[in-house]
Amino acid sequence: MALRLRVVPLAALLVAVLLCHCHAAEASVRELQVGYYAETCPDAEDIVRATMARAQAREARSVASVMRLQFHDCFVNGCDGSVLMDPRPGMEGEKDSLSNINSLRSFDVVDEIKAALEDRCPGVVSCADIIVMAARDAVVLTGGPNWAVRLGRDDSLTASHNDSDNIMPSPRANASTLIRLFAGLNLSVTDLVALSGSHSIGKARCFSIVALAYRSALDTLCPQGGDEEVTGGLDATPRVFDNQYFKDLVALRGFLNSDQTLFSDDVRTRRGGEGLQ
């Protein structure tokens, strides 16, 4: 029991701290810090939290969708807001990359947060920091722990479709591929398992599991040749940030192949969770 209770906060912390750390290691501009906007925009964190809470009240899933933006932003050249950039002549951007097209959602929530912050303190809070604050708030608003986030990121002026295609993992990926990918970003096997625990909230499309090896339980929701835009919860409690995701993997009820493989196919990731105890 102690094991289960402690995995959740760690997963949450890793979501924010490790992903941001990737960027911090590369940032040449300034040291990230807790309370970065204390002087320049003291209400920034309250505004983000309140806007996320309103979004959640409108649509429960939206907070998970915003949280996912952090993963897709930070993995591709650091936490720099590039995932939010619309394509423009000469720059395809990341929104239409393989992992993102028809999949990333709730950009409107980030727009709403940005508009509220611009209203209060024009030109101060970066979009990269908004994503990091909002991802933390998604965990809090779905019943997970709270933690302080380090802020002070600048927004990128470019976004790379190719880098996103080359970096972002497929839901069909197996454990060794995921271990290698995460290791390339200085993330351990334990980090991979903990971060995958983000799938405690949110949904995925049938499209994402067509090649799933563990599909028997999902046949009703996602029959062969059925509508691939139909969605199912990533775990049995998709509105609550809890330990259900890991319990589902042990019960062989992982939704994505990239989830179930962590328990079923590789002793390193099966044991990786033990590092979280």
Ligand code: HEM
């Ligand atoms: C380990 C590799 C990972 C893979 C292969 C993966 C893949 C996916 C896929 C395929 C979906 C469903 C997309 C769709 O059907 O449209 C999804 C959803 C999601 N992912 Fe991941 N993911 C991974 C790691 C992460 C991490 C580290 C986070 C941390 C933020 C995360 C957060 C989410 C969330 C919150 C959702 C639900 C989004 C929603 O409901 O809109 N994922 N992921």
